Amino acid sequence: MIQPIAEHDIPLLSSISVAAYLDHFKYLWFDEGKWYVEKCFSEEALRKEFVLQGNQFFLILFNQEPVGFLKIRKPAADVCENCLELERIYLRKKLTGMGIGRYCLNWFEGRAKELGFSKLLLKAMDSSEDSIAFYKKSGFQTCGDTRLDFQMMKEEWRGMVIMEKKIR
16 A cells, blocks of 8 residues: 655654665665665654655555555656656665555556546665566666765666656
């Protein structure tokens, strides 16, 4: 189940964000991700993101327990015309392979259709081969790449692929 996050849910969002992120991405960082999770997933950082126009956060629940989250937003028109971006999707690692990711992508596509978008956009670490294969199997195609510029991130892991899927 996917449920919208209210402002009073931010402490829970912070907790699940940190746990889910660190399950998968410690290897990217010199400090095992401590700097990044404080910068992006602390309650203060999430409160700032929460109030920005266009950002929408959702909890992912499995057996009534929070197991991850989604963040969606409409990117600037010069980035992608008439598309909705899945900016973040993180699930606890122990739930990999249980169909939850597929459920979330189907939900995201349905949400985009409801809102009148014709294209989906997401980014994935180029080192996340399983994730990229999953997105391709779900109909996404690579349409570009980018590099992250975080000082605490190991240079060899900064690459990302940009993927899109046309819908309707």
